[in-house]
Amino acid sequence: MHYSPVPMHIPDGFLSLVVSVICWITSASIIGLAISKTNKALGERQIPLMGIMAAFIFAAQMINFPVAGGTSGHLLGGALAAIVLGPWAGMLVMTAVIAVQGLLFQDGGLLVMGANILNMGLLTAAVGYGLYRSASIRSNKIKLGVAGIAAWLSVMTGALLTSLELWLSGTSQLQVVIPAMLGVHALIGLGEAMITVSALAFILRTRPDLLGEESESAKGGGGWIWVGGLIALAVVLFSPLASTDPDGLNRVAADLGFLGNAQSGAGPLAGYTLPFLAFTSLGKIGAGIIGIIVVGAVILLVGRGMKAKA
Amino acid sequence: MPISHATPSFVAPECEGDVLQVRDLHFSYPDGHAALHGVSLKLCNGDKVALVGPNGAGKSTLMLHLNGILGGHGEVEIGGQRITRDNLPSIRAMVGLVFQNPDDQLFSPTVFEDVAFGPLHMGLPEADVRARVTSALEAVRMSAYKDRLSHHLSVGEKKRIAIATVLSMNPSILVLDEPSAGLDPRARRTLINLLRELPITMLVSTHDMALVKELFPRTIVMDEGRVVADGLTMEILEDAELLTAHGLEKP
Amino acid sequence: MPISHATPSFVAPECEGDVLQVRDLHFSYPDGHAALHGVSLKLCNGDKVALVGPNGAGKSTLMLHLNGILGGHGEVEIGGQRITRDNLPSIRAMVGLVFQNPDDQLFSPTVFEDVAFGPLHMGLPEADVRARVTSALEAVRMSAYKDRLSHHLSVGEKKRIAIATVLSMNPSILVLDEPSAGLDPRARRTLINLLRELPITMLVSTHDMALVKELFPRTIVMDEGRVVADGLTMEILEDAELLTAHGLEKP
Amino acid sequence: MHFDAFDRYHEKESFVHRLDPRVKVVVTIVFIISNALLPDGAWLAFVLAWLFLLMANLLSRLGVAYTFKRSLVALPFALIAITVLFSIPGKPVGSFSIAMWNFVITDAGLLRFVSILIRSWLSVQIALLLVAVTRFPDLIHAFEHLRVPAILTTIVAFLYRYLFVLTDEVFRLLRARESRSAGTAGKRPGGGVLWRARVAGNMAGQLFLRSYERSDRIYNAMLSRGYTGHLYTLNPHEMKSRDYYVTAFAIAIIFIVQMIGRL
């Protein structure tokens, strides 16, 4: 029944534990920052507002329009959310949306949820907002044009990061996954851009105050322009590079310890899934620690159980 | 075409040139809930018919079949044509469906754009589109509102615009789902006058029994996915037993 | 306290122990739209009063003043206390405001959480909260629904739960905004019986003149941000001139 | 109201249904982490993990195959991993050609591909089971107890509540558009892509405004019931000794599966 508009929700099993954990840590820190910022900016009104806006994004993702040959355009909404609510609130709203999609509909996994939130929520909001903000004092036409580009790039950035995560997890080959993901999302991004622009145009006509000087949307600091701009620039430069010279990236990733040397032909395959923990001395220590934690947890739980009421 | 009556004295009017005919329509929602259990009915040219029944009777579900948004088992014929995949676009031009909540119907920023949606989608040239918008707005007496933002209109005004959005498609049947809900007495009165004047076949679902009495010579009563009575409004409103059995009240 | 009447024969009933008093209330929305132009009214203990008037008359705006959500110029006294910043929490406990759309009122996932919201925010201990929830749900005869999810309920059920959410705060006045809108006759009947039985002062805005006639001995008519009549329902409903002047109809 | 189909909870009287939601959340997460840790080709461990799932299905009285039947949702994503079939060096086990390319599937590639799919498939099933045996509001409570920031859980609670209201609204909008998407004989219906995109965008904008204004009304409703910026809830859950034992037992089993997988 539920239709997920973008093939970017990674299910569990497709990312390695290390990549999943790193993404979780990154997402959690950004979310933590967003929480403290929105607490200050929005006050007591924030809870109903962001809750309803999250439901709005969820519902708006179901709005489609026929393109051609049975395909249709959809909204992902990260850029739109950030533009109308401001970047931090937009991020929280997208986090809630992705969490519910994963939790309730298995649209994206739980262990990899950190990655999904990062790719589809935090990054799209940052890029979408940053670029839009750079034009927010211009005329409406320019604003809308830039918002369209921002929406398109936000989807591309998300797709690129998704590809990288899949590759670092040894689930896919760089030469294949980058052109495939970016190719598909270049089209998806067009739908995203068109819907975002006309939704914004609608809002500008009916409630211009929501996007005006005084609105939340105008209050994000100028630093966002840098953040959004740099990430977008990175995508533009990086994706052709990555697809033409994957070996270079492989070497870097191997040096950083992400990839086992499996890619180059020798070595155990487990290196793909468990670069840190398998078959190395570091791995053995790690496994030992996990074992101790588990045994400790079991003992603790049994003890608690004996204390609690039946 | 057997119609099940609570009291067998009602007889559906006979007529030539039926614009709408439904035969033994069954429908279940994807979640398994059976909403229609063999509905049959017939509308003649120029008929103005009320469709009443308690919440969940299946009125809205039936209406969604009339222009092929839902497709159950059984036959739905519009102007003599059975609805199929291929004639869907032309069926939709013939059956104008107005939903209960005008906010669902009005999705464009301005009144003009909304009323123009149907004609534009039909691929009409610009001049025709403009002419149709103008005459549809005239029909609901909202010509002055052409460039207003739909969002800022009152409920009664929105309702009239919603009707204009389907009138602009020149439908041969107008199907209205609870048009008077949420209107204040004045707006309701305006709507009643409007519906009375529109020279078009109409099927109107409503909980407003006073509206039924005032406006519709014929009434169809539905309950639990079936037509349980179909006949003259006068007679149905006098049948206290029938009314209480189906959660209705005399106005 | 001058009340402007369309026909000066209506006199607001005199009473001791007025639970609610509004004096010369003016209010403009931030966009400059003036919605109230000097409203004055008074409710006595146990009064059940209907508030009628066309769309945009200012009924909802007035209601939002009664528990301090909006604050215009003029005086609003609840139980003899003027609303100020400091007594806002206790005022909100005294005035139970039920909004038109129960979906706006029921914002928690489960019925229990929703009905408990008010008492919890009043800082009551857990046992009291549970007792209040139980008795509020009993009052609207929905005890069996405690653990249900709000979004699974029908409109009529939602409406009753919405009333329970404010009853659990033990209000001394119940203020209902269009409680019967969108209900089918059966659900409407249940609601009427419920309102009749609740032994509490009530101010109810509605477009449903039949409801007014049946349930409320006293009626206040508003139009364009003013009270234009205030008196016995019987008399107001007989005053055809007054009714047409303010877009109302006799049921 | 009509999108009840969104609710994945299955009302049943069972041992698993009655467990504290925290237990179910923790066991689910541990199980998924364990799957991610199992090395490629740990067939015995995969089978044991699956047995664990089947047992949980049975205990929930949903029928053995409940999650199995619904577990294919993640399958389309497998396309992304298909390249490992050819890219990992190893003994060729099969080949086929499309147009001018010749693809050689290696044994190592196959092993990796199948392992990825199994891991994903097991993880999806336990997540399906979690929402089938736990009401979503209880899940939210569980996350609250597990120290997820209250603001996030509250946003999620609102999202869940209004998901149904707003998706119903969207579906009515889509229906209204569909019912006016008519054509006339001899003319190509539908307008241009840009125009259609604009209509969709207008719908999104319309929905945004209505949601935004609704949030005002909800805020008013909250204010009038005493909200001042802090949300208070009653704690409806209490860990009983059974809950602790079950958690310990489940973690121990998952740990054993993990050990077997690494032998």
Ligand SMILES: Nc1ncnc2c1ncn2[C@@H]1O[C@H](COP(=O)(O)OP(=O)(O)OP(=O)(O)O)[C@@H](O)[C@H]1O
């Ligand atoms: N999308 C849906 N999925 C599942 N069941 C549905 C859906 N829509 C409606 N139903 C059910 O089908 C039945 C008929 O619903 P319908 O909306 O047609 O009734 P109605 O006569 O229009 O009622 P009302 O007077 O309340 O508008 C009801 O029991 C309803 O709950």
Ligand SMILES: Nc1ncnc2c1ncn2[C@@H]1O[C@H](COP(=O)(O)OP(=O)(O)OP(=O)(O)O)[C@@H](O)[C@H]1O
């Ligand atoms: N948030 C707002 N901003 C600006 N104007 C508003 C706002 N809310 C209401 N108004 C205007 O204030 C006036 C009074 O509105 P109000 O909602 O109080 O009327 P009402 O009597 O409740 O009408 P109805 O019967 O339609 O509910 C109307 O003209 C309305 O357009």
Ligand SMILES: [Mg+2]
């Ligand atoms: Mg209906």
Ligand SMILES: [Mg+2]
């Ligand atoms: Mg109102």
